[in-house]
Amino acid sequence: xxxxxxxxxxxxxxxxxxxxxxxxxxxxxxxxxxxxxxxxxxxxxxxxxxxxxxxxxxxxxxxxxxxxxxxxxxxxxxxxxxxxxxxxxxxxxxxxxxxxxxxxxx
Amino acid sequence: xxxxxxxxxxxxxxxxxxxxxxxxxxxxxxxxxxxxxxxxxxxxxxxxxxxxxxxxxxxxxxxxxxxxxxxxxxxxxxxxxxxxxxxxxxxxxxxxxxxxxxxxxxxxxxxxxxxxxxx
Numbered sequence: 001x002x003x004x005x006x007x008x009x010x011x012x013x014x015x016x017x018x019x020x021x022x023x024x025x026x027x028x029x030x031x032x033x034x035x036x037x038x039x040x041x042x043x044x045x046x047x048x049x050x051x052x053x054x055x056x057x058x059x060x061x062x063x064x065x066x067x068x069x070x071x072x073x074x075x076x077x078x079x080x081x082x083x084x085x086x087x088x089x090x091x092x093x094x095x096x097x098x099x100x101x102x103x104x105x106x
Numbered sequence: 107x108x109x110x111x112x113x114x115x116x117x118x119x120x121x122x123x124x125x126x127x128x129x130x131x132x133x134x135x136x137x138x139x140x141x142x143x144x145x146x147x148x149x150x151x152x153x154x155x156x157x158x159x160x161x162x163x164x165x166x167x168x169x170x171x172x173x174x175x176x177x178x179x180x181x182x183x184x185x186x187x188x189x190x191x192x193x194x195x196x197x198x199x200x201x202x203x204x205x206x207x208x209x210x211x212x213x214x215x216x217x218x219x220x221x222x223x224x225x
Contacts, residue, residue, distance in 0.1 A: 032210065032211075034211040044215060087151055091211045100150040100151070
């Protein structure tokens with residue numbers, strides 16, 4: 001089974017900050033990685049798929065990069081609507097989520 | 107517009123059974139693989155099970171293998187999860203999710219249904 005290690009688990013940041021979240025896979029998953037945003041009481045929403053493809057309608061301040069075992073989600077300038085929990089998902093072999101990163105207001 | 111509406115959650119005693127349903131609309135249901143994903147209270151997301159469009163390929167997480175059964179009725183645009191031998195650790199919101207397209211990630215989600223396993 002592929003394990004996904006996501007960090008940090010919590011991130012305190014201010015509006016306008018550049019934020020980076022990392023996911024590391026226990027073995028290569030090529031580019032089969034997606035990033036989700038989840039707000040309390042809501043279903044997750046896909047932001048990025050295939051490691052770096054931006055889902056339609058998602059603001060361009062979100063970007064993804066990486067290949068193999070190391071991946072990052074970057075928010076170039078944090079906005080008030082971005083305070084949420086973020087998850088990575090590998091879909092190379094079955095499906096495994098990272099543990100999540102809660103982005104809090106500093 | 108893609109819509110996924112889960113139902114069937116509730117309170118069940120340990121060892122009990124329950125069947126979740128997901129009603130799909132707004133897309134050609136028979137063309138897509140479907141999934142169940144769960145989230146325990148205050149915890150992260152956990153993939154539970156996946157079924158291909160024609161039910162030829164079925165996968166389960168180790169945590170539910172042998173206890174849960176995923177199925178679908180393409181004529182009724184419905185997805186199901188039969189849950190048996192329920193445990194306290196199965197308590198979670200269960201989401202129905204559709205594959206994005208031929209890609210294997212979950213592109214569309216329902217709003218979830220809560221299962222509580224408690225005596």
